[in-house]
Structure formats: C-alpha cells, structure tokens
Amino acid sequence: MALAIFDLDNTLLHGDSDYLWGRFLVKRNLVDGPSYDAENDRFYQQYLAGTLDVRAYLRFALAPLTWYSPDELHAWRREFVDEWIRPLVLPQGRELVRDHAARGDTTLIVTATNRFITDPIADLFGVDELLATTPEWRDGAYTGEVTGPVTFGAGKVEALEQWLARQGETLAGSHFYSDSHNDLPLLERVDHPVAVDADDTLLRHADNRGWRTMSLR
Numbered sequence: 001m002a003l004a005i006f007d008l009d010n011t012l013l014h015g016d017s018d019y020l021w022g023r024f025l026v027k028r029n030l031v032d033g034p035s036y037d038a039e040n041d042r043f044y045q046q047y048l049a050g051t052l053d054v055r056a057y058l059r060f061a062l063a064p065l066t067w068y069s070p071d072e073l074h075a076w077r078r079e080f081v082d083e084w085i086r087p088l089v090l091p092q093g094r095e096l097v098r099d100h101a102a103r104g105d106t107t108l109i110v111t112a113t114n115r116f117i118t119d120p121i122a123d124l125f126g127v128d129e130l131l132a133t134t135p136e137w138r139d140g141a142y143t144g145e146v147t148g149p150v151t152f153g154a155g156k157v158e159a160l161e162q163w164l165a166r167q168g169e170t171l172a173g174s175h176f177y178s179d180s181h182n183d184l185p186l187l188e189r190v191d192h193p194v195a196v197d198a199d200d201t202l203l204r205h206a207d208n209r210g211w212r213t214m215s216l217r
Helices: 015-028 033-049 056-068 070-088 091-102 115-125 154-167 181-187 198-209
Strands: 003-006 105-110 129-132 134-138 139-145 175-176 193-196 212-214
Touching: 015 033, 015 056, 015 070, 033 056, 056 139, 070 091, 070 115, 070 139, 091 105, 091 115, 091 193, 105 115, 105 154, 115 129, 115 134, 129 154, 134 193, 154 181, 175 181, 181 198, 193 198
Parallel strands: 003 105, 003 175, 105 129, 175 193, 193 212
Antiparallel strands: 134 139
C-alpha cells in the first residue's frame, strides 16, 4: 500500500485557509481589524518568500483561540468552512484524492495550517489521515501553544516519520503533491514528488530535478 500525500493550501484549495481564517476574523470583528490584518499580511508575505518565523506566526495565529469559548469558535469555524472554504475546493483536487484512494493508496493531507482550521476541511476531501500543527487543549480551552511537531518545512517530514513509525508504513511508492517551495524537504523524501500549480522557486527546482508538474485549476 503506497501513500498519496497532499499539501492543502493552494494545492487542493484555490487559496490559503490559514490566511483566510485571519481575514474571516477581521470581517467578523473578532480581532482588532487594521493591526491584525497588517500582521496577517506580513506573515503571509514571509511565507511566500520562504522567510517565515513559524513559531512567531503561531503565537499570532493561535492567540484568538484563547479569547473565546470553544462553542463560539466551533460555530464560527462552521461558518468559515461553509462560506469561505467550500467555494475554493478544487474539483480536480478532490478527484485526484479519489483516484489514489481507488488504487488502494492511503491518502494523507499534511499541512502547516493548524488542525483547528483544517480538521473540517480535510473531511471535505475524505482523506484517511490529516497531519497538521495541533493547538494545545488543556482544561477545556485552547492555550495558544502547540503540541507535537510544527508541520511546516522540515516539520512535515518529522510529523510524517512519526506517523509512519506508528503505522508500520514506509515511503515506498509514495507521492507528494504541493505548490510551495516551503515543502521541498518532504518533496525530496518521497518517490514521486509532484509540483502542483507551483510557485516560481518550486517550479525551477522541479524543472531542474525532472519532477512531474501539473495543474488542478
């Protein structure tokens, strides 16, 4: 049984759910609009440039989870997924996941976007497993910290290796689909790396390495 691994944002989705959650919070007046928007934009530009301090970003992104009750947060998340994310689901992305599942592959989404946001999004694609940065939950509330690996850059490799060890699986025959040069550590590890609607840095790397390139848009 081979693994079919997928990045989420700008790969299976026509957009970035992490960035858009920040925009959603601003639109719903759940955060201080101008300052939060500016920080959200600043971190996103760092992500695109490959200069993101992921720990600093997580302190920023997870803080709103500590300001509201779980019931409020989950209600807003449902609204966010229904109104902001469903329209961005790429039909060809969903079909690609289904094709791998039909072959008997184990399907995984491995994303830097935290699990609070991505749990219901992964369900839209029907994958077998989601590996994502996990916000810490203690005494019935989010703490603003994380537990386990931060699934960004080389952290995706770390999280996947831990999962493989638990499952008794290997990367033999594995595919990984991603749009981002931030995912080069994992793309280098799989048997079949695929650049999907790739950024310029990843596209150059894929061309140099002879990797497959494709579009889901």
